[in-house]
Amino acid sequence: MSAEIHVFRCLSDNIGVLMRDSETGQCAAIDAPEESPILAALKETGWTLSEILVTHRHSDHIQAIPALKARFGCRVVAPEKARDQVPGADVFVKEGDTVRVGALTGEVWDTPGHCNDHVSYWFAADRILFCGDTLFTLGCGRLLEGSYTAFWASLQRLAALPDETRVYSGHDYTMANARFALAADPDNAALQRRAAEAATAQAEGRFLVPSTIGAEKAENPFLRAGEAALARSVDRAGAPAVEVFQALREWKNRF
Numbered sequence: 001m002s003a004e005i006h007v008f009r010c011l012s013d014n015i016g017v018l019m020r021d022s023e024t025g026q027c028a029a030i031d032a033p034e035e036s037p038i039l040a041a042l043k044e045t046g047w048t049l050s051e052i053l054v055t056h057r058h059s060d061h062i063q064a065i066p067a068l069k070a071r072f073g074c075r076v077v078a079p080e081k082a083r084d085q086v087p088g089a090d091v092f093v094k095e096g097d098t099v100r101v102g103a104l105t106g107e108v109w110d111t112p113g114h115c116n117d118h119v120s121y122w123f124a125a126d127r128i129l130f131c132g133d134t135l136f137t138l139g140c141g142r143l144l145e146g147s148y149t150a151f152w153a154s155l156q157r158l159a160a161l162p163d164e165t166r167v168y169s170g171h172d173y174t175m176a177n178a179r180f181a182l183a184a185d186p187d188n189a190a191l192q193r194r195a196a197e198a199a200t201a202q203a204e205g206r207f208l209v210p211s212t213i214g215a216e217k218a219e220n221p222f223l224r225a226g227e228a229a230l231a232r233s234v235d236r237a238g239a240p241a242v243e244v245f246q247a248l249r250e251w252k253n254r255f
Contacts, residue, residue, distance in 0.1 A: 003104055003126040007168070007209055008041045010034040014060055015209050017130065017168050018047060019123075021102025026050045028101040029074075030121070030130045031170060032064035039071075049074045051101055054089070055132030056118040057082035061170060065089075081117035093119065106130075111158070113151025114141030120158070127162060129213070132170040134158065137211040138194065139177030140222040142253060148246040152225070155245075159223050163214030172207040174198045177220075180255045184221040184233045184248060191219040221248055 002022045010016040010033035017030040018041055028051035029038055042049060049072040054062060056079060065076055069088045078086035080094040093099060095110040099121060106123040114133040121130040133141035135158050143151050158167075178195040185191055194215065198208055217223050224230050225248060226241035234247035 003123065003128060005128070005166075005168070005210075006041055006045050006047075008037055009172070009207070010037045011060060013171050013173060015168065015170055015172055015207070016041060018042070018045065018049075019101060019104070019128070019130075020045070020047050021104045024102030026102030026104075028053050029068070030168065031055055031061040031132065032068055033060050035064040035067045038064060038068065048072065051099075052076045053099060053101075053106075053121055053130065054078040054082070054086055055120065055130065055170060056115050057085040058115065058133070061132065062086055079117045079119045085117075095119075109157065111154040112146050113143055113148075113154045114145075116145045118154075122161070127165045128168065129158065129161060129165050130168050131158060134169075135167060135216065135220075135223075136169045136171060136177060137167070137174045137208045137216070138181050138191075138198075138220050139173055139252070140220075140249070143249060148249070149242055151249075152242040152245045155223060159213065159217055161213045163212065163217070165213040166210040167213060167216060168210050172209060174208050175202055180252050181219065181221045183255070184251070185224065185229060187229065188219065190215075194219045 004020040006018040008016045014033040020027040027047040065088050076089045077091045078089035080092040093108045097108040099106045106121040109120045111118050111120045111134045178198050225245035231237050231244045236244045
């Protein structure tokens with residue numbers, strides 16, 4: 001693999017990610033939540049920012065773009081559906097497009113659900129997924145626009161990726177997600193181990209990003225909506241998986 005990854009915190013619970021192509025030295029930030037932690041991460045690694053890949057238009061993912069672009073002259077890649085809402089964007093992408101960071105090539109996937117303009121970036125050669133607020137460690141984003149049918153389709157598409165795929169999400173909500181997941185799926189031994197791991201990580205000042213697709217399929221209730229145990233947990237035995245997913249997400253909203 002030629003991709004180097006550095007992960008760090010931004011704001012209160014955002015995840016900052018830098019990806020660097022070791023062959024060319026080109027470096028991308030995935031979203032731009034906050035300037036100072038990104039600058040600190042660049043100083044720590046010795047990398048120079050050349051790109052920003054934006055997953056969606058929400059302010060906690062784009063607010064540092066103007067300052068970073070002024071400092072580095074970096075190219076900003078943003079969703080076509082957010083064309084008028086991402087400051088300083090140079091390139092607009094949609095389903096089926098590709099992005100390049102040096103020699104690294106990623107596919108652009110439309111992943112609506114959290115919001116209509118949301119995209120994810122899939123770097124197949126390195127088994128790396130940047131999914132913003134679509135999928136979290138042990139959780140998923142809150143539906144703000146669109147339909148649960150579209151959101152479920154987005155999650156199912158991500159779940160079909162290879163199990164070893166590393167999942168870089170936009171926030172660290174792992175402890176809150178673990179508490180809900182245990183309420184919804186209390187007999188899941190893998191989930192119990194993951195929740196314990198999350199508690200240890202939090203105590204040590206770490207966070208469980210990246211996760212993997214394999215771990216999320218085993219432990220994340222929102223990817224397990226087709227399982228009978230999850231259907232029973234929301235009194236939807238025998239219901240279609242998308243209906244179970246909706247009931248789980250609405251329960252999480254109140255949890």
